[in-house]
Amino acid sequence: LDDLRAVYERFKNRISASGVDPDTRPTVYGVQAYRREGQEIRPWAGFSLLKLDGDGPLAHDGRDAMVVAAWLRHACAKALAEEGESEDWINRYVHGHDPDGVPGQRMSFAPLPSIGHPHSHGRIRRALVIEPAESQGRAVELLQIKLVGEAITGDGGKGGCQLAMPEAQDSVLQLYLRRASVWRSVTPMVLHGHNALRGKLSIHKTERLLLEALQKSGYPARLVENVSFQPAPLWRGAEGARSIRVPQHLAHWPRYHVEVRFREAVQGPVLAGIGRHCGIGVFAAWK
Numbered sequence: 001l002d003d004l005r006a007v008y009e010r011f012k013n014r015i016s017a018s019g020v021d022p023d024t025r026p027t028v029y030g031v032q033a034y035r036r037e038g039q040e041i042r043p044w045a046g047f048s049l050l051k052l053d054g055d056g057p058l059a060h061d062g063r064d065a066m067v068v069a070a071w072l073r074h075a076c077a078k079a080l081a082e083e084g085e086s087e088d089w090i091n092r093y094v095h096g097h098d099p100d101g102v103p104g105q106r107m108s109f110a111p112l113p114s115i116g117h118p119h120s121h122g123r124i125r126r127a128l129v130i131e132p133a134e135s136q137g138r139a140v141e142l143l144q145i146k147l148v149g150e151a152i153t154g155d156g157g158k159g160g161c162q163l164a165m166p167e168a169q170d171s172v173l174q175l176y177l178r179r180a181s182v183w184r185s186v187t188p189m190v191l192h193g194h195n196a197l198r199g200k201l202s203i204h205k206t207e208r209l210l211l212e213a214l215q216k217s218g219y220p221a222r223l224v225e226n227v228s229f230q231p232a233p234l235w236r237g238a239e240g241a242r243s244i245r246v247p248q249h250l251a252h253w254p255r256y257h258v259e260v261r262f263r264e265a266v267q268g269p270v271l272a273g274i275g276r277h278c279g280i281g282v283f284a285a286w287k
Contacts, residue, residue, distance in 0.1 A: 003028035040218055041267055043137025044130045045144035046173060050162040052151055058161045059123035060111070063239050065187050065279035066247055068111035068124055071160055073278075075152035076107065076129060076143055083142065093139075096277055105132040107139065108277045110269060113186050115235040115284055116175050122237030126166060126173055130269055133218060179265040180285030184234040188241035188255040189213060189273035189281045195254050210258060217272040225263045229256040235284065250275050259286070 003026050011024040049058040049068070060068055077094045081087070091097045096106040112126040131140050153160030166173050192213060195206040206229060211221045231241045234257045241255045253274065260272075260283070273281030 040133030042130050042133050042269055043135060043140050044128045044177075044269060045140040045147070046166045046177075047127050047129075047147065047163040048166045048170075049125055049127060050164050052153075052160045052162060054151075054162045057125055059114075059121070059125055060161070062113040062122040062124055062187075062237070063243050063245055065111040065113070065124060065282075066245055066275075067154065067159060068127060068161075069109035069277075069279035070154050071152045072109040072111075072127055072129055073107075074154060075147060075150060075163075076109075076139075079143060079146045079150075080139065083146075105134060106277060107131055108271055109279055110176075110271060110276075110282045111279045112173065112176055112282065113235075113238055114172055115186055115237055116172055118236060120235070120237035122233075122235070122239060126170070127163075128176065128269055130271070175284040176282070177268040178285050179267050180287060181263075181265045182259065182261050182286040183266070183268075183270050183283040184259045184286045185257045185272075185281065186235055186238050186284050187244055187275075187280050187282045189229075189258045190246060190250050190253050190255045190275040192216075192253065192274045206254070206256075209254075210256075213273050214260065217270075217276065219260075219262070219266070219272070223262055223264070223266075224260060226261040227258060229258045231256060233257055234259060244280060246275055246280050247278060250280070255280070258283075 007024055007026050014021045014024055051058050073094060077090050080090055094107050108130040110128040110130060111124045112128065113122045114120050114125055129140055129143055131137055147163045148165050151160060151162045191209045193209050195202055195209055197205055207227060210227050210229060211224060214224060215221060233240055241257050268285060270283040271281055275281050
């Protein structure tokens, strides 16, 4: 603002007896990054899961993605508290607890079932911690370093695993991270409303809810060319929509496996639905 005021003063006095002073342009600029809607990059930290004692890889039941997500959430909250982050910020950003009842931007925890091979078993060997697209990624950058080698457990020390760096050329991990036009859910999307009309499934209502859920996740309807849904899994080794455990507050909402065809390729990770912050509604690139 001071620079603009100085520019204006120079502009008013640019003409004098000694001639014209052309130095009337600002010298201080702000930098504003722009992005294409639906093409935001979500910062992430990736981990391989080992047994709690570190003796070999862990292959956790794919139906219990929400359990692994809880381990990660608990570990991230503890790690960020050790770095001096406030309890209020951690409650909002990590746990998703908003005292005003308005859900804000928060971290997501995405256990990744093993898929992409004819003999894939769908068990969880990898996981991502993801920040919103609007963030600078500072939290996951820190967590990627701080949590490697850490043993993580749920509340009360139940269950758990040890976190390790994933392999650089991990082909399964790349299915969740690369750019693609067609994405298929590995864990089902949980809808934010009921999709029945007069006691029967409404295709129109379901499609509307799916598009609204994608919109809330950063993918406007105009970017979606086609969307389809079914209760059966879309990936070999993945579990059916009703077989996946979900938190109690989501249990009464409809959930489906979904294929989304975008009008142009989007960058992973892709998450959607009201369970996306706890590992339910994770997509992988089909093509």
